[in-house]
Amino acid sequence: MAFSNSPLSLYLHVPFCSIKCTYCAFNTYINLDHLIEPFVQALVKEIEILGESKAAQVVHTIYLGGGTPSLLSSEQIARILNAIHLKFVVLPDAEISMESNPRDLTPEYMEAIRDIGINRLSIGMQSANAHELELFARRHDNEQVSEAVVAARSGGFTNLNLDLIYGIPAQTLDGWETSLKQMLAHQPEHISLYALGLEDGTSMKAWVESGKLPAPNDDLAADMYEIASDILEADGYRQYEISNWSKPGYECRHNLQYWRNLPYPGLGPGAHGLADGIRYSTILSPQRYIRALQEATGHFEFPRTPAIDQSIILTRETEIADTLLMGLRLTEEGINRANFAERFGVDPVDLHRLLFEKFVGYGLLEINRERVRVTRQGRLLSNMIFRELV
Numbered sequence: 001m002a003f004s005n006s007p008l009s010l011y012l013h014v015p016f017c018s019i020k021c022t023y024c025a026f027n028t029y030i031n032l033d034h035l036i037e038p039f040v041q042a043l044v045k046e047i048e049i050l051g052e053s054k055a056a057q058v059v060h061t062i063y064l065g066g067g068t069p070s071l072l073s074s075e076q077i078a079r080i081l082n083a084i085h086l087k088f089v090v091l092p093d094a095e096i097s098m099e100s101n102p103r104d105l106t107p108e109y110m111e112a113i114r115d116i117g118i119n120r121l122s123i124g125m126q127s128a129n130a131h132e133l134e135l136f137a138r139r140h141d142n143e144q145v146s147e148a149v150v151a152a153r154s155g156g157f158t159n160l161n162l163d164l165i166y167g168i169p170a171q172t173l174d175g176w177e178t179s180l181k182q183m184l185a186h187q188p189e190h191i192s193l194y195a196l197g198l199e200d201g202t203s204m205k206a207w208v209e210s211g212k213l214p215a216p217n218d219d220l221a222a223d224m225y226e227i228a229s230d231i232l233e234a235d236g237y238r239q240y241e242i243s244n245w246s247k248p249g250y251e252c253r254h255n256l257q258y259w260r261n262l263p264y265p266g267l268g269p270g271a272h273g274l275a276d277g278i279r280y281s282t283i284l285s286p287q288r289y290i291r292a293l294q295e296a297t298g299h300f301e302f303p304r305t306p307a308i309d310q311s312i313i314l315t316r317e318t319e320i321a322d323t324l325l326m327g328l329r330l331t332e333e334g335i336n337r338a339n340f341a342e343r344f345g346v347d348p349v350d351l352h353r354l355l356f357e358k359f360v361g362y363g364l365l366e367i368n369r370e371r372v373r374v375t376r377q378g379r380l381l382s383n384m385i386f387r388e389l390v
Contacts, residue, residue, distance in 0.1 A: 006262045006263055007058040007059060007060040007091065008057055008058065008059045008060070008088070008263050008264070008265060008275070009059070009060065009061040009062075009063065009253075009254050009257035009258075009262070009263070009264040010059055010061070010062045010063070010084065010088075010264070010265055010267065011063050011065060011254075011264055011265070011266045011267070011271055011272075011273065012043065012062070012063065012064045012065070012069075012080065012266075012267050012268050012271070013027065013065055013066060013067065013266065013267070013268035013269060013270055013271040013282075014039075014064060014065070014066040014067040014068065014069040014071070014072060014268060015027050015028050015029055015039075015066060015067045015268065015269045015270060015286055016028070016029060016030075016032055016033065016035070016036055016039075016066070016067050016068060016071050016286075017029065017030050017066070017067055017068045017071075018030065018068065018071065018101075018139055019137050019138075019139050020137070020203075021136050021137050021138060022135065022136055022137045022202060022203040022204045022207075023136060023165070023196060023197075023199070023202055023203075023204045024199075024202060025197075025199030025200065025201055025202050026066070026067065026270070027067075027269060027270025027284050028066060028067045028068075029286060032286060033071075035286050035287065035290065036071065036072065036076070037076070038290045039268075039269075039286055039289070039290060040072065040076045040079060040080065041290075041293075042289060042290045042292075042293035042294065043080060043083075043267060043268055043293075044079055044080060044083040045293045045294075045296065046267050046268070046293055046305050046306070046307055047080070047083040047084055047087060047267060048083060048086075048087055049296065049300055049305045049306065050087070050265060050267065050300075050302065050303065050305055051083075051084075051086070051087020051088050052087065052299075053299070053300050053301060053302035053303070053304070053305075054302035056089055057088050057089065057302075058088070058089045058091065059084065059088045059089065059090045059091065059094060060091045060093075060094050060095070060253065061094060061095045061096070061097070061253050061254035061257060062081070062084060062090070062094060062095070062096045062097070062254075063096075063097045063098075063254045064077070064080075064097065064098040064099065064118075065099050066099055067099075068099070068100070068101050068104070069098050069099050069100065070098065070099070070100035070101055070104035070105065070109075071101075071104065074109060074112035074113050074115075074116060077098070077113055077116060077118070078116040078117075081096070081116060081117050081118075095119065095120055095159075095252075095253040095254055096117050096118050096119050096120065097118070097119075097120040097121070097122060097161075097252070097254055098113065098118050098120070098121060098122065099122045099124065100121060100122065100123055100124065100148075101124055101139065101140060102123055102124065102125065102140040102144045102145045102147070102148035103139055103140040103144050103148075105121075105123070105147075105148035105151050105152060106151060107151045107154055107155060109151075109155075110151045110152050110154070110155025110156075110157065111154075111155040111156065113155075114155045114156045114157060119157070119159060120157075120159040120160075120161070120252075121152055121157050121159070121160050121161070122160075122161040122162075122163065122190075122192075123145065123148055123149070123152070123160065123161065123162050123163070123188075124138075124140075124163050125145050125162045125163055125164060125179075125183060126138055126163060126164060126165050127164065127165065127168075127179050128142050128145075128178055128179040128181075128182035128183065129142075129175050129178060129179060130142065132168055132171065132175070132179075135168070135169075136165075137203075142182065145162075145182075145186070146186070149186045149188075158189070159189050159190070159250060160186075160188040160189055160190065161188055161189070161190040161191065161192060161252070162183050162186060162188040162190075162191055162192075163192045163193075163194065164179050164180070164183060164191070164192070164193050164194070165193075165194050165195075165196050166193060166194070166195060166196065166221055166224040166225065166228070167195040167196040167216045167217075167218070167220070167221030167224065168196050168216065169196075169204075169207075169208060169213040169214050169215065169216055170213070170214055171216075171220070171224075173220070173223060173224065173227065176224045176227065176228075177227065177231075180227075180228055180231050180232075181231075184231070184232075184235055189246060189247050189250035190244070190245070190246040190247070190250050190251075190252060191232060191237060191244070191245045191246070192243055192244050192245075193225070193228055193243055193244075193245075194243055195221055195225070195243075196216055196221075198215075198216070222380055225379075225380060226380075229376075229379075232245045238332070239331050239332075239379075240330065240331060240332050240333070241255070241259060241329050241330055241331060242329045242331060242374075242379055242382055256330075258326065259326045259327065259329050259330050260323075260326065260327065260330075261274075261319070261322050261323040261326045261327070263275040263276070263303075265303045266280075266281075266282060267282070267305070267307070268282065268289070268307075269282060269283055269284055269285065269286045269288075269289040269307075270282060270283075270284045271307075273303060274314075275302065275303035276302060276303055277313055277314050277319070278303060278304075278311050278312070278313055278314070279311065279312055279314055280303070280304075280308050280309075280310060280311035280312075281308075281309055281310050281311075282305075282307040282308055282309055283307050283308075283309045284309070289307055292306045292307055293306055293307060316344070319344075320344055320351070321389065321390055323335070323340065323343070323344075324348060324351075324352070324389055325386050325389060325390065327340075327372075328372070328373065328374055328382065328385060328386070328389075329382070330373070331373065331374060331379060332373070333371065333373070334371040334372050334373025334374070335348050335371055335372045335373070336370065336371050337349065337369070337370060337371055337372065338370070348372055349367060349372060352389065355388055355389070356372060359378070359385055363375055363377050363378070364377060364378035364381055364382075364384075364385060365378055365385065
């Protein structure tokens with residue numbers, strides 16, 4: 001199928017945290033610091049196995065996510081990146097991102113990880129309000145965010161992302177604007193804004209269900225989204241994806257790979273990956289993951305490794321649906337009709353003409369000769385479009 005030779009984006013999942021945030025449903029673990037070094041060794045081996053399974057694979061983005069990758073030492077990160085450079089063809093201008101907690105970002109650490117190749121840093125700010133950070137059980141305060149940004153800039157970082165969360169129980173519009181303004185004072189190149197989701201197994205969901213916290217107000221969250229869109233646009237940021245804004249030229253290339261439904265092998269415990277028509281997830285448990293790599297022998301067919309737990313071979317219909325759903329998240333680019341037709345042999349409008357025209361009539365979609373994309377109004381109601389597409 002077309003696009004199979006696209007450069008890869010590698011996702012590396014670091015599952016360790018110092019504290020479990022009350023909203024987090026990701027595959028993360030606390031009190032397992034003794035496993036960090038064995039994990040690094042196992043991850044390096046998984047990288048080697050993946051790289052050896054298919055020669056001369058080109059990589060154009062690398063993303064260390066989590067969890068809290070900034071719990072790793074610069075020496076451990078260097079070993080991981082060195083393994084990738086040895087087994088893959090990493091482009092000279094590759095985007096190499098790392099998520100981080102503000103409290104970990106000392107000037108010395110910033111300089112060290114910049115020197116070994118990290119060139120894009122995502123800082124988990126989440127809020128500028130102390131009571132909201134306390135509700136999240138975050139281990140940083142607003143001052144430490146400021147210190148982290150200063151340390152990153154002095155360490156040579158010219159591509160920073162800051163995250164904020166909105167739609168929090170009992171959050172006010174004034175409090176939200178305080179967070180936005182504090183974030184903009186740091187002038188990051190990229191901004192991610194996420195609506196709080198009440199996920200199964202999280203403390204936040206249990207507190208709402210028990211009445212300890214009020215349920216998030218969806219209408220208020222929509223107002224927060226609209227306010228953010230106006231404020232960020234006025235400050236020179238362009239919204240290029242439903243939850244992401246950037247200064248021109250600083251769109252996250254790694255995440256664009258996801259939204260364009262292009263190959264992204266995932267490594268590490270609980271990672272998700274997609275490559276060569278196979279979607280898969282890896283072993284959740286760090287202990288089992290480490291053991292699987294320690295005991296690995298033999299050859300594996302790309303993108304399989306000893307860490308894969310579940311996998312499915314995608315049908316053409318599934319790949320088409322995924323490409324439509326992900327592409328409609330791109331607010332400017334949308335679904336490029338020529339690229340889609342080259343990949344699947346059919347125009348997306350021909351596939352869903354009646355449905356698309358219905359949403360055009362509602363003012364939620366726009367269609368021209370080049371693309372299909374959501375309107376500004378459609379960004380708030382995109383889930384309704386997505387539901388009908390599948």
